[in-house]
Amino acid sequence: MRTKKYRVLCVEDNADNQALLKFYLKKEPYTLTFADDGLRAIEMLEKDFDLFLVDMNLPNGMSGYDVAKEIRKDDRHKAKPVLIITAFSRTDMDGPSPSLHIDKFITKPIYKKELIEILNSFLK
16 A cells, blocks of 8 residues: 555646546545646646646646646656546547657546546556
């Protein structure tokens, strides 16, 4: 059993989706910090995170891809997992996408068991 709490930055503008992520992970070894848009997420890169969970469609002119690109520019975070949550269902989004700075795509709707398995696979 893990004793470490992993720090996850969740970039998600929808309050219902934020609540769902909190509910799914409340008993798991993750401390969630939320940013409502990409600009706020970039500001928060001053803090230390173990993983980034980023919605694809964000307000204020930044997409999940834009946020991932900014995360990779930061030396402290460039090797850390960036997972994109998307409502788009495309088979080419299954694996990592180095050119897009993404380690994994997670398709909505998000299921608790699948989310926990994915997070655990990146944070061993």
